[in-house]
Amino acid sequence: MEIFTPLNEKTIKTLKAGMWIEITGKIFGARDAAHKKFIELIKNGDKLPIDLKGTIIYYVGPTPTATNKIIGSCGPTTSHRMDIYTPVLLKNGLKGMIGKGKRTENIIKEIKKFKAVYFITFGGCGAYLSKFIKKSEIIAFPELGPEAVYSLDVHKFPVIVGIDSYGKDIYNKRP
Amino acid sequence: MRKVSEDEIIKTIKLLVKQANFTLKKEIKKKIISAEKQEINSDSKKILKIIFKNLEIAQKEKIPICQDTGMVEVFLKIGNNVHINLKKYSSFQELIDEAITQAYTEFFLRKSIVSPIERKNTGTNTPSILWTEIVKGEKINIFLILKGFGSENVTRLKMFNPFSRTEEIDNFIIECVKKAGPNACPPFFIGIGIGGTSDKTVFLSKQALLNSGKTLKTEYFNWEEEIKRKVNKLNIGVCGLGGAITCFDVKIKSFPTHIAGLPVSVSISCWAHRMAEITI
Structure with a gap:
């Protein structure tokens, strides 16, 4: 199933843990250091470099873009390190996250509370995933190098619903 | 005594960095291929196929297999009859790190190394982790691993x-x-x-x-x-x-x-x- 960004409530409701989904539209790449900065900005009442309403954040730190390429290798990084920052972002309108691996119980609760969704994609498949990115641009914190914030135009970017808005977790039955 | 120049070491390390980032060793690939044959879970099987596709694209288009191009660890067995002639660099570590710096820039690899508390990026993906052992002979065996x-x-x-x-x-x-x-x-x-x-x-x-x-x-x-x-x-x-x-x-x-x-x-x-x- 193909879905489009920004995410709305109607679309989110149709997403169930375990479904294979293709995302088309604009998403934002941000990982540890950028998340830390987002939270500081929110705390100080400052404007974020991205609009969180209905937004999907992809936990990614791509390799540098080679000549004549759109982006480098750009697979997901481990999501649980973002768990400490996620509740504040959800409260401010974030609707989707893409990463890899488990989230804490608390994050599952928050995802349910804010009717958001967590997607997983394929770790270690950064070359493959780069093929679904049609445009990429660093839009904030270039000084963070690989941890800068990216704006990414994606076409049918492949993900699996990891935690749905009903709080169902794909890893729940797993050890 | 066999002389090995700084340039030869740099050239060799760069080659290994390139190999490791864009291709998997044969024996590693073999393990993944045989796993795909054994796997019956449909999601897992599907992703193993994507993994193959990823390896193909990485090799063909020179896009790193994974965006986490790792911290580089180098394991060396250096023959006691090898003389590594240091001229420009003051230590073996410095020489290896120069090779890694060049490789990570030239091949568009991610520089992921930061100071541990300040979290300031060194901008070169160095220092690397170096392990050396002196053995008999006049050869150097170099084993390089990218640790994500x-x-x-x-x-x-x-x-x-x-x-x-x-x-x-x-x-x-x-x-x-x-x-x-x-x-x-x-x-x-x-x-x-x-x-x-x-x-x-x-x-x-x-x-x-x-x-x-x-x-x-x-x-x-x-x-x-x-x-x-x-x-x-x-x-x-x-x-x-x-x-x-x-x-x-x-x-x-x-x-x-x-x-x-x-x-x-x-x-x-x-x-x-x-x-x-x-x-x-």
């Missing part, structure tokens, strides 16, 4: 009592794998260090990882197979989505230890176990 931190973060060490049973050690290893779970990009290659001191045992587990995929009938072969069997019963599977394959291979490396202890360490590599080796 998704899997490095799940490394563990436990100091067992001297007469702990192997089942207790197995349970510890199983716990480590469970904890690594979907986060560290399973299926895994597992390296186990047994004996030595606390630091030595972690090093052994890394050395064991270098043997991944090789057919070595060591004294631990049956134990390695037993651990693999137990791990594969965990049903973690590819990306943690369940299935028959949670690890491709287990390797053990041991060293004598003290009468009062039994250190055990577990190092894990994600499926994209990137390393390269050469003897010059």
Whole structure:
């Protein structure tokens, strides 16, 4: 199933843990250091470099873009390190996250509370995933190098619903 | 005495960095291919096919296999009759790091190394982690591994009592794998260090990882197979989505230890176990 960004409530409701989904539209790449900065900005009442309403954040730190390429290798990084920052972002309108691996119980609760969704994609498949990115641009914190914030135009970017808005977790039955 | 120039070392290290980032070693690839044949879970099977596609694109289009191009660890066995002629660089570490700096810039690889507390990026993906050993002869064996931190973060060490049973050690290893779970990009290659001191045992587990995929009938072969069997019963599977394959291979490396202890360490590599080796 193909879905489009920004995410709305109607679309989110149709997403169930375990479904294979293709995302088309604009998403934002941000990982540890950028998340830390987002939270500081929110705390100080400052404007974020991205609009969180209905937004999907992809936990990614791509390799540098080679000549004549759109982006480098750009697979997901481990999501649980973002768990400490996620509740504040959800409260401010974030609707989707893409990463890899488990989230804490608390994050599952928050995802349910804010009717958001967590997607997983394929770790270690950064070359493959780069093929679904049609445009990429660093839009904030270039000084963070690989941890800068990216704006990414994606076409049918492949993900699996990891935690749905009903709080169902794909890893729940797993050890 | 055989002379080896700085340029030759730089050229060789760059070649290994390139190989490791864009292709997997044959024996590693083989393990993944045979796993795909065995896997019955449809999600896991589908992702294994995507993994093959990823490897194909990486090799053909020179896009790194994974965006986490790792911290570089270099294991060297240097012949005692080799004279490495340092002119421009003041240490061997500096020379190797120069090669890595050049490679990470030229091949568009991610520079992921930062100061530990300030988190300031060094901008070069250096320093590397260097392990050297002096052996007889006039050759240099270089083994380079790219350690991504998704899997490095799940490394563990436990100091067992001297007469702990192997089942207790197995349970510890199983716990480590469970904890690594979907986060560290399973299926895994597992390296186990047994004996030595606390630091030595972690090093052994890394050395064991270098043997991944090789057919070595060591004294631990049956134990390695037993651990693999137990791990594969965990049903973690590819990306943690369940299935028959949670690890491709287990390797053990041991060293004598003290009468009062039994250190055990577990190092894990994600499926994209990137390393390269050469003897010059």
